Amino acid sequence: MIPIQDLLHRIQWDPVFGKADFLIGYHDRVADQIIRVPFRSIQLARGEHFSFDIIDEEGTPRMVPFHRVREVWRNGELIWERRL
Template structure:
């Protein structure tokens, strides 16, 4: 799987690929669900490579860490998804 930062860079710099309607789905801890927003609603600061800003309903910018991004959609189609840590097979440590 392609790392998220590389995908975001491709969207920004690859004109042919970036010509689409992109949405980011991130895990909202308060709502306890994945929330989708158009990529155009997000603000990426030049120095903030590990987060983005999103304006809430009250007009206040909230910083969202990139590790909470779970999905990326292009023209309504899921093109990237972070594995769900709760569903990963975990190696068990044998009991002594």
């Protein structure tokens, strides 16, 4: 399985692959559920190897560790999954 960091960077930098509609599903420990967010709401910082930021509905940035990502959807199809 491809590491999640590599997949997210491919979505970000591959102009053909990245044109699709992506959803990233991560485990929210407070809500104890998978939260799906559009890839466009993710901010990948250069040199960051442990997490990324998302912007929630209120505009507040939230840090999500890569190990909490559980699924990636491309055009409605599950293409990557990490089971607990």
